[in-house]
Structures are given as C-alpha cells and as structure tokens.
Amino acid sequence: MESLDIVPIQFTDISPRYQQIAEYYEDLLVSGTIAPGEKLPAIRRLAAVLQVNSVTVVKAYDLLAHKQLVIKTRGSGVFAAGRKDADFDRSHFNSDELFRDDEIQLIHGTEIDIPAEAINLATATPSSDLFPVSHFRKALNEVLDRDGAEALGYDESSGYYPLRETVCTLLADSYGIAASAEHLQIISGAQQGIDIAAKALLSPKDWAVLEDPTYPGAAAVFASRGAGTLSVFLNREGIDLVQLEAAVKRHRPKLMYCMSDFQNPTAGSCSASCRTGLLDIARTYGMYIIEDDYVSDLRFSQSRTVPLLKALDRPEDPRVIYIKSFSKLIMPGLRIGFLLSPAPILRKMLQAKHMTDISSSGLLQRAFELYLRSGAWEEHLAYRRKLYESRFRVCLDALSSLESLGFRFTPPEGGVHFWLTLPEGLSARALFRKAAAGGVLCTPGNVFRTGNRDYDDHIRISTAAAGEEDIRRGIHLLAETAASMMHPGSDIHHRSPIL
Numbered sequence: 001m002e003s004l005d006i007v008p009i010q011f012t013d014i015s016p017r018y019q020q021i022a023e024y025y026e027d028l029l030v031s032g033t034i035a036p037g038e039k040l041p042a043i044r045r046l047a048a049v050l051q052v053n054s055v056t057v058v059k060a061y062d063l064l065a066h067k068q069l070v071i072k073t074r075g076s077g078v079f080a081a082g083r084k085d086a087d088f089d090r091s092h093f094n095s096d097e098l099f100r101d102d103e104i105q106l107i108h109g110t111e112i113d114i115p116a117e118a119i120n121l122a123t124a125t126p127s128s129d130l131f132p133v134s135h136f137r138k139a140l141n142e143v144l145d146r147d148g149a150e151a152l153g154y155d156e157s158s159g160y161y162p163l164r165e166t167v168c169t170l171l172a173d174s175y176g177i178a179a180s181a182e183h184l185q186i187i188s189g190a191q192q193g194i195d196i197a198a199k200a201l202l203s204p205k206d207w208a209v210l211e212d213p214t215y216p217g218a219a220a221v222f223a224s225r226g227a228g229t230l231s232v233f234l235n236r237e238g239i240d241l242v243q244l245e246a247a248v249k250r251h252r253p254k255l256m257y258c259m260s261d262f263q264n265p266t267a268g269s270c271s272a273s274c275r276t277g278l279l280d281i282a283r284t285y286g287m288y289i290i291e292d293d294y295v296s297d298l299r300f301s302q303s304r305t306v307p308l309l310k311a312l313d314r315p316e317d318p319r320v321i322y323i324k325s326f327s328k329l330i331m332p333g334l335r336i337g338f339l340l341s342p343a344p345i346l347r348k349m350l351q352a353k354h355m356t357d358i359s360s361s362g363l364l365q366r367a368f369e370l371y372l373r374s375g376a377w378e379e380h381l382a383y384r385r386k387l388y389e390s391r392f393r394v395c396l397d398a399l400s401s402l403e404s405l406g407f408r409f410t411p412p413e414g415g416v417h418f419w420l421t422l423p424e425g426l427s428a429r430a431l432f433r434k435a436a437a438g439g440v441l442c443t444p445g446n447v448f449r450t451g452n453r454d455y456d457d458h459i460r461i462s463t464a465a466a467g468e469e470d471i472r473r474g475i476h477l478l479a480e481t482a483a484s485m486m487h488p489g490s491d492i493h494h495r496s497p498i499l
C-alpha cells in the first residue's frame with residue numbers, strides 16, 4: 001500500500017515538535033481524512049521532510065499509538081487504526097511502563113525491530129488472560145443493581161467507607177497490620193500513592209532517599225517535586241544501613257521509598273535486623289518511609305517469618321506509609337490500591353489525594369469491596385500464587401543455562417523477578433538489543449539506576465506475563481544470544497540442557 005503524501009508542518013514554539021506532529025496526524029485520523037488501514041509516512045521519510053530527528057517522529061507515532069489511533073507493526077510500518085487489532089497489544093512493547101524517556105530513545109534510536117511474537121520476560125504486569133473478568137462483571141452488575149446512580153457520583157475522597165473497613169479486616173487477618181478505616185485512604189494504584197506522599201511531604205530542594213537500584217516510577221515522582229535524591233545501595237540484608245544513616249544524618253531527608261519484600265528489580269527482601277535498623281533511623285531523624293508492598297503475597301519458599309515494616313511500626317511514633325496496590329496481583333486496569341498514613345501526616349495526605357483526582361472511581365471501589373467480601377480474592381490469590389510458583393521453579397531451572405555462561409544470581413524467596421549479574425565484559429544494553437531483535441525481551445539494569453552506578457552489568461527477568469513454555473524458550477534464546485556475543489565468530493552454539 002502506498003503511503004500518504006507529506007505536507008510540511010509549520011512548527012511553533014508553544015509545544016514540543018513531536019506533540020505538534022502527533023496533533024497534526026490526530027486531526028487527520030479523527031476526521032477520517034486518513035482512512036482506517038491507511039499507512040502513515042515512514043519514519044525516516046517524514047523526519048527528512050519535516051527536518052526533525054527520527055526519534056521525534058517515533059515519539060509522535062508512539063503518542064498516537066497510545067491513544068489507539070494508529071497500529072504499529074514491526075517491520076511494516078504504522079497504520080491508521082479503525083478496529084482493535086488483536087496483534088496490536090502483543091506487538092506494542094509497553095515501553096512507557098518500563099523505560100524512562102532516555103531509555104525509550106535508547107531503544108528507538110537504534111530502531112530495534114522487535115518481532116510481534118517476542119517473548120516478554122521484561123514486564124512485571126500480568127498478562128490479560130489472568131484477569132478475573134467474570135468475577136468482576138458479576139460484582140459490577142451487582143453494584144449497579146444495588147446502588148444504581150449512587151455508585152456513579154463522586155465518592156468520599158478518602159474512599160468508599162465499607163471498602164476501607166473491609167480492607168482493615170484483611171490487613172489484620174492476612175498482613176499482621178492493625179489499622180483503622182480513618183487512617184486508610186483508597187488510591188488509584190501505588191503510583192498515585194507515591195505521588196500523594198511526595199506531594200504531601202516534599203518541597204523543592206528537600207531530600208528523599210531511594211534504594212539503588214529501584215522502581216523508576218518512584219524516582220520520577222521525587223524528581224517531579226524538585227526534590228534531590230539520595231541513592232543508597234542494597235546488600236544481602238536489604239538496604240545498607242551504614243550508608244543510609246550517613247546520608248540521612250547529613251541531608252535530613254523527609255521521605256524514603258522502599259520495597260521490603262521482593263524488591264523491584266533485585267527481588268531481594270529486607271532481613272529482620274535491617275527492618276528494625278531502618279525504622280530506628282527513621283525515628284531518630286524524623287524521616288517517613290513509603291513501604292511499597294506490590295507483591296509480598298507471592299512468597300514461595302516458606303511462610304512469612306519477618307513482618308512487614310508497617311507491622312513493626314510503633315503507634316506512638318509511626319513512620320511508615322504503607323501502600324498496597326492490586327495491579328500485579330489482580331489487574332492493573334482496576335486502578336485500586338490503598339494507603340495507610342501515620343496520624344501526624346494524615347490531613348496533608350488527604351488534601352494531596354483530593355487535589356490529585358478528588359476520589360478514586362466509586363463504581364470500581366464498590367465492585368472491589370464486593371469482590372473482596374465474596375471470597376473471590378482469596379481464591380484468585382491462591383490461583384496466582386500456585387501459577388507463579390510453578391513459573392518461578394521453571395525459571396530457576398532454566399536459568400542454569402545462563403549460569404553455565406557465567407551469569408550469577410541469588411534465588412529469591414518469591415515475587416516475579418530474577419536479577420542477574422552478567423559475565424564480565426557483557427553489556428546489558430547490548431544483550432537487551434540483540435535479544436529483543438531475536439525475539440525475547442528482558443529489562444537492562446540501567447532502567448533501574450538512581451545514582452551514579454549504571455547497572456549495565458545486570459538484567460531483570462520477570463515471569464509475570466510469560467507462561468512456562470515461553471519462559472523456557474525465552475531463557476534458552478537469551479543464553480544463545482549471550483553465548484554468540486561472548487564468543488563472536490565461533491561456531492559454538494550454546495545448548496540449553498532444558499530444550
């Protein structure tokens with residue numbers, strides 16, 4: 001199919017050029033001037049005519065793809081969308097979730113052609129076939145029958161009260177946390193919880209602490225507040241307490257972000273002594289700690305022996321802002337989680353939530369409350385735990401092929417990630433690019449950097465969205481790719497013992 005004629009765009013200084021390009025094509029797509037199925041100009045050609053970098057065009061097309069106005073197909077171009085293409089979701093690698101802007105450019109700049117059927121060992125998000133759709137349909141229908149229009153108004157900013165009460169019971173029964181509904185806020189996902197805490201507690205020029213490496217979404221929030229970040233390394237016990245105390249003593253940060261169980265990306269958990277030490281430092285220096293509990297429920301090796309940080313928090317001097325979301329355990333589109341605030345900062349946290357989005361969806365909160373109370377949550381969690389444990393064991397087994405090439409890792413006790421140290425001389429970025437082009441995605445370590453350390457000697461592998469066979473095949477492919485990079489020109493093909 002022939003592509004469209006290109007009309008030069010008169011750029012202004014009001015917004016970035018990629019946005020102006022996207023807006024120009026959005027008008028043509030929405031008005032139907034570009035018909036469904038019609039091919040948009042090739043990236044390089046459009047970039048040449050408009051005299052912009054091809055990354056600018058890629059970003060413009062990404063924006064259109066994000067709005068589902070176009071479909072990007074690897075190798076054959078970008079097409080006007082007219083219907084939801086089943087292949088679209090698979091071929092569109094969710095770079096927004098995993099990569100900061102510079103990383104997006106890293107990938108797009110090199111124009112990796114990722115095959116549509118690539119195995120995704122990069123994402124932490126469960127694949128949509130795991131979502132409990134029928135249970136939710138039932139809960140939604142029940143809510144609408146029961147509450148009618150009342151379910152569709154604004155809800156209390158702190159959240160639908162019956163849901164807050166149900167969550168408090170869940171926290172006491174399953175997480176060892178005593179909480180009252182008054183201190184609990186319903187939030188639209190953990191990302192919003194981190195944002196609310198940062199809005200409530202950080203002003204420009206304040207300091208905040210991040211584990212190094214960490215989840216990039218938290219680093220982005222702190223940066224958006226104009227806060228300076230202190231990166232503290234992790235060790236086998238959790239966070240390096242000596243380094244942490246030195247940094248905290250010097251800069252007096254207001255806030256720290258951590259994941260005490262199955263940290264993202266290292267998959268490690270804090271030891272009991274690290275948890276107590278961390279809380280001691282927070283109390284001594286008046287720092288609040290965000291504990292992001294994104295998958296503590298996925299513990300495989302043994303039952304919990306070390307309590308969550310929040311369960312160790314002292315009611316007379318509470319320091320922990322506990323955040324739990326159900327994105328990784330149920331489905332991310334639910335956009336429901338909760339946050340438990342220490343009493344002294346509760347008012348500020350409530351104001352920050354109100355300022356952010358007034359309230360989380362009342363309809364979804366009501367449906368979620370029914371879902372929790374019906375017992376469907378326990379059932380689903382048991383199913384997910386079994387499924388992920390099985391994938392975890394398959395992954396552990398398959399990883400012996402990478403170990404034999406010199407990759408090292410500490411087997412985690414649960415969660416969905418493995419953090420691998422690469423053999424000397426092998427670059428994670430280079431491995432990522434070559435493996436992606438060859439049909440398997442992993443996450444290069446630099447995505448999680450927060451300080452000076454680059455982590456180009458690490459990759460993260462995730463089992464959230466790949467089935468057992470894909471895990472086996474994906475790791476086999478990774479091992480073959482790594483072997484070919486370590487022994488270029490040699491005929492030695494790495495043979496995985498599992499295939």
Ligand SMILES: Cc1ncc(COP(=O)(O)O)c(C=O)c1O
Binds near residue numbers: 217
């Ligand atoms: C550790 C961690 N925290 C928070 C989030 C954001 O999740 P949510 O969908 O709950 O906002 C993610 C998403 O990948 C994550 O990995």
